[in-house]
Amino acid sequence: MLRRRRKFLEEGYSCPVCLLDVEETRDHLFFGCSYARERWRILNINFNGNLGIYQRIKSAKRCFTQPFFMEIFMIGAWCIWQERNAVVFENVAPDLHRWKATLIKEVLLHFPRINPSLHAPIQQWLSLL
Template structure:
């Protein structure tokens, strides 16, 4: 239950990204980042899938092993951050979640991250991945 009433985020514990899907599931970390249909669709856009019958640890480990672009953790963290931002936009600004905007934000964040790397293989890997988005 990620919503906090003291921040005027509503009094429901249901997933804001799934709402009003009948019936929307409770919002948990596992649901929001791995089980939510919106999040699953976002991850699929970049070739990451999750097994709904596995633990978070197993899902992340399995996705990391299948990932062939390098820099998995950076992309996973920024993708998760994007899902969180879409959730907050829905809750606090009543803006409908958008895979297109999630992907655009991910691309912009990855381009900024690219400045952290020297001109080496990580820089090239990231630039190639961003180009494919």
Template sequence: MNDRLNTRRLLQRKNMMLDSYDCESCILQRTESLRHLFFTCNFAKRCWQSIEISFPGHLQPLQVVRRLKRRLMKSFFMEIIILMNWCICVQRNEWLFNHKDPSLENCKDHFKQEIAMVIHRAKGDLKQKLQQWLEELS
């Protein structure tokens, strides 16, 4: 959330020459910034919607986190945010480095696998809450 991920916009600011600085995951031809990649890209929006989460596109990343915290009202809201961002990033990297088309189904399945790993490591009440939330999601 602090703009440390090497998005194309960050690489551009560091004077790295690329053929394009546009997002590869959508047709909007917008510069791939952190905000765009995880929150305003059409693919990212669909990924969030697949787990029944939506938010206004005009917000900055930290504003999105605060809003999701209020809306989800779950003690594990940050796990959800981090894991969905991770899954979106994995889909992007699969496209960029392995030429595999981004897939909403793959992203959602990967998210469920990651949440299952968190559930496996969780203890007590958190484990039950995560399991219940995942079951409601399916």
């Protein structure tokens, strides 16, 4: 795994993922950060940054072409959070391939909580990532 320089709290509240001098807010970490945008783009989830959080999610859901938007959105956000924590607490650099593998594993782990009629379409969709 790639290592990067650990950022200490005394150094401020800037995003630990992209290392830009941007405050680590919810909007930055999950929507504005270049790493998050890259991950949503791979999932074909597009957020309009000009909208408030609820309208932004509703708009993205309308544009998502599959009937399992919330499942993928929630797990995708969870995986972004896990990747952020790996940066902060384990000093591990973000890695798109590892993130994607984690997302697929997490989606499959959530199958008992997902409507069985969606399992086959989700598996097919995941295979195309």
